Amino acid sequence: MTRPTLPSPRPRLVRGGSALLRRLGGRVRSIELLFVLVAIAIGMGAGVLTVVQGALARTLQHLLYDLPDHLRLSGAPPLGWAQLLVLPVGGVTLVLFNRLVGARRRSLVDAVEANALHGGRMSASDSLIVSGQTIVSNGFGASVGLEAAYAQLGGLIASAAARALNLRRIDIRTLVGAGAGGAIAAAFGAPIAGAFYAFEVVIGAYTPAAVAPVVAAALAGAQTAQRLGAIPYIVHVETGPAIHxxxxxxxxxxxxxxxxxxxxxxxxxxxxxxxxxxxxxxxxxxxxxxxxxxxxxxxxxxxxxxxxxxxxxxxxxxxxxxxxxxxxxxxxxxxxxxxxxxxxxxxxxxxxxxxxxxxxxxxxxxxxxxxxxxxxxxxxxxxxxxxxxxxxxxxxxxxxxxxxxxxxxxxxxxxxxxxxxxxxxxxxxxxxxxxxxxxxxxxxxxxxxxxxxGWVKALTAGRMMRRAPNLVAADMTVAEFRRRFPLGSTSRVVLVDQADRYAGIVPTVAAHGDTVATDAAVATLAEARDEALPPETDIVAVMARFDAAQRDELAVIDGQAQVLGILTEAHVRRRYAEELEKAQRELFGEA
CATH class of the missing domain: 1.10.3080.10 (Clc chloride channel)
Structure with a gap:
């Protein structure tokens, strides 16, 4: 007799872990102190990754250029021809690395783009590729800095942690800024500069709700790098005279x-x-x-x-x-x-x-x-x-x-x-x-x-439109139109031609005018025949189209001019105002 196969305990364990993270994420969202503690942990992780990446690049330089331990490449004595050959070899190595990881097939998203367009969501593969490319480039001597790699991995661990905890969009963006700021603070030994880097470069605004977690992460990153023995990049100079x-x-x-x-x-x-x-x-x-x-x-x-x-x-x-x-x-x-x-x-x-x-x-x-x-x-x-x-x-x-x-x-x-x-x-x-x-x-x-x-890009005509609008054939007579759509039944009707392609919009009240011939085709009353919206048009572009067309409503059509829905200017303006108010509340920590 065949013994029945018992279910593996791993899926249940995974489900239990996910549920635990979700519960913890709920606490983190509601208790600010827990949120700051998460930011501190992220700052410490960013500090460790900064030290590791810097050590890898410096080790590569010392091996390739045979540098003494106390010397860095840009302070080296004149290089021999064999050392100069390291640079084109570095180009070959970078080409091979890019082919190995498939970096040429797509654009890689950095922390700034992730926070601006993707709500702080960063790809682990993209970030590791960016880090690898930067270490190879800097390690072989190219005239580039490692700060992009530092911020990339600092932002990555923040994004991954925030998504695991199922945090809100604004929280993910804040933590990505905190991770990148912690990395820069670790590199320069300058926590205040790291915190401002997070605000100015990665978050894009000074937000009251983000001050505590970002500053805490920057302090944690700088302290972690210092405890690991990293030499900061900061430039120490003697104090000059007072400036008048x-x-x-x-x-x-x-x-x-x-x-x-x-x-x-x-x-x-x-x-x-x-x-x-x-x-x-x-x-x-x-x-x-x-x-x-x-x-x-x-x-x-x-x-x-x-x-x-x-x-x-x-x-x-x-x-x-x-x-x-x-x-x-x-x-x-x-x-x-x-x-x-x-x-x-x-x-x-x-x-x-x-x-x-x-x-x-x-x-x-x-x-x-x-x-x-x-x-x-x-x-x-x-x-x-x-x-x-x-x-x-x-x-x-x-x-x-x-x-x-x-x-x-x-x-x-x-x-x-x-x-x-x-x-x-x-x-x-x-x-x-x-x-x-x-x-x-x-x-x-x-x-x-x-x-x-990112919300602007995500809020498109296709998402905002009213689906299944009233559609009629463009060759319908006005009399038939009046019978099907009496005054008060609807404000507008969309026309389509014999191939079901968009042919304009008819306001219902226009078809009920006293001077309109009842035996005429309703297409003679059509408006906005050449004005329509593709479904992927974002809300800012939609509002610009309404301004240019001077219309109260526009149809949304696909690439074959098939009608997908209809969109009114009043609805678009209302959605835009709602999203702006929501973003403002999130900015000040009121959401």
Whole structure:
């Protein structure tokens, strides 16, 4: 006799675990202290992942370039030809990695895009691919930073935890910001800057409900990295002299210079990327980019990697202006080549390095014109560092807090804030994007920040329309129309032709007019024959179509002009107002 097969206990265990997580998620949603504790755990996890990724990239650099333990790549002595060959080999390695993981088949969603368009939902595979690409690119010496990988995995663990707990959309977005902020805080040893990074770059707004969890996660990330022995990226400089009115005005001019140079850099990256995509096969871009980087590195190793050692060297040693100008040009070219030819990474730290060079040059140029020193070179370098990074990254308070945590100089911080705001204002006016959102814009997205616009994309004409509207043949007579639709029965009727394609809308009252011939076809009364909405049109575009058409209602049709439903302007405006009010309540923690 066959013994019956007993059901496996694993599904029941899984179901029990899921139920437990849902119950815990309900408590987390309703008890703010528990939510903060979850954010702290996420910040600690982000700190650990930041340390691990940084260690992997540095180990790769030390092995490939045979560097001493105390030295980083951008501070290395001149490289030999065998070491320069590492860069094109890095391009080959990146190509192989991309083919192995299938990265070429889709666009990878980062934390900013996830929070703006997807309610904070991040893909584990996308995030691991981004991290791998960035570690390979940085580890082989490309002029990119690891900050994108840090924020990516910090956001990923937050997104995964929030989804496991079945949290609300606003909670997921907050925790993704907290995870990314914790990662940046761990990298720079700067929890305040990490918290502001979360607000300005990843969440897109300063929300009262998010202050406690984001700050707690940033503190946890910084402390975790410190306990693990990680050396932070933060730049420690000696306190310079107090800054007075003239200094603020001059540093405002430095902010203008940084804004214009930042715009040029972002445009150059985009142009090189588009041209290289058009002229080269996908596999050839990183390889040729590696060859170009080898040529630049032969002139100076300071152009390689993110530039941590190079920044420290150039901040502590008095250097000729000609050398600084050459380094500014070479580092900018290396960043353009790296990102334009397919290496993965960010411009966060590279923009800090470039900014210190701009600040040095600005102070030196003023001294040359005036015949005497006007600005302290160290102060100018710190102001330039923040203002240039603001132009590229788009986070004025993040960079201001980074300088404050590095120097403890409140007078300098005021000048940094002034220059950063000048830089941010000019970039918004003349360019309108940070580097991350500019790359998304080139890909076809319209977002300008991480502010949540996913609900706009999700609220489409197809979701809002009233299905199964009244449909009649366009050749029906007015008399028959009046019989079927007396006054008061409906406000409008949709017409279709003999092939059941959309043929216009007839207001019922128009068919009952005294001057209308009863034997005429009702199609003679049709309105909006050439105005209709595809079902995928989002609510903002729908409202724009209503404004342009000057109609109270529009039909929703598919690609074959078959009628799917009808949509009224009043309903669309009401739904938009409801969603805005809901988003506002969530923003202030009232939902």
């Amino acid at each position: 009115t003239l200094g603020y005005l001059l540093y405002g001019g430095l902010g203008v210079s940084c804004a214009l140079l930042g715009i040029v850099l972002m445009h150059a990256v985009a142009q090189v990327e588009m041209r290289s995509r058009a002229l080269l096969p996908g596999w050839g871009r990183p390889i040729l980019g590696g060859v170009g980087l080898a040529g630049l590195a032969a002139l100076s190793p300071q152009v390689l990697s993110a530039g941590h050692s190079a920044l420290h060297l150039d901040m502590t040693i008095a250097l000729p202006l000609a050398f600084l100008a050459a380094m500014l040009l070479l580092k900018a070219l290396a960043s353009i080549v790296s990102l334009g030819f397919g290496f993965r990474g960010g411009l966060f730290f590279a923009s800090l390095f470039l900014g210190t060079l701009v600040g040095h040059l600005y102070a030196g140029a003023l001294a040359w014109v005036a015949g005497e020193s006007i600005l302290n070179v160290g102060n100018a370098a710190m102001v330039g560092m923040a203002a240039f990074a603001v132009a590229v990254v788009g986070a004025p308070f993040t960079m201001t807090m980074l300088v404050l945590e590095a120097t403890g100089n409140f007078s300098l911080t005021g000048a940094v804030l002034a220059a950063s705001l000048v830089s941010s204002t000019i970039v918004r006016q003349l360019f309108g994007y940070s580097f991350s959102t500019w790359r998304l814009h080139l890909r076809g997205e319209t977002i300008r920040s991480a502010r949540d616009v």
